[in-house]
Amino acid sequence: MVTALDGIFRAEWGRVLATLIGVLGDFDLAEDAAQEATEARAAYLRARALTDDGPGRRFLDRRLTELPHGVV
Incomplete structure (x- = not known):
């Protein structure tokens, strides 16, 4: 069964990956x-x-506040 989250993931994965490739300069990374x-x-x-x-x-909540900004 495909959920709404699955659909969003599939629709946005290419854009996310392309952006990260541009930033990091390495496909695998x-x-x-x-x-x-x-x-x-x-x-x-x-x-x-x-x-x-x-x-x-x-x-x-305490553990999450210890994470770097943007991780969650």
Whole structure:
């Protein structure tokens, strides 16, 4: 089953990859960076969905504030 997120991913992947190739100057590096960013964002969204407003959520929020700007 294809979700809306899958459709957006497929529609935007080429643009994201092209931009990263332009910035990084290396196809393999750009592809790896795009894939890792996608996986990190998916993990973040899963974690946010699975934690409640209790200690787990506060722990996750504290960890996220420690990440460099733009990672999540």
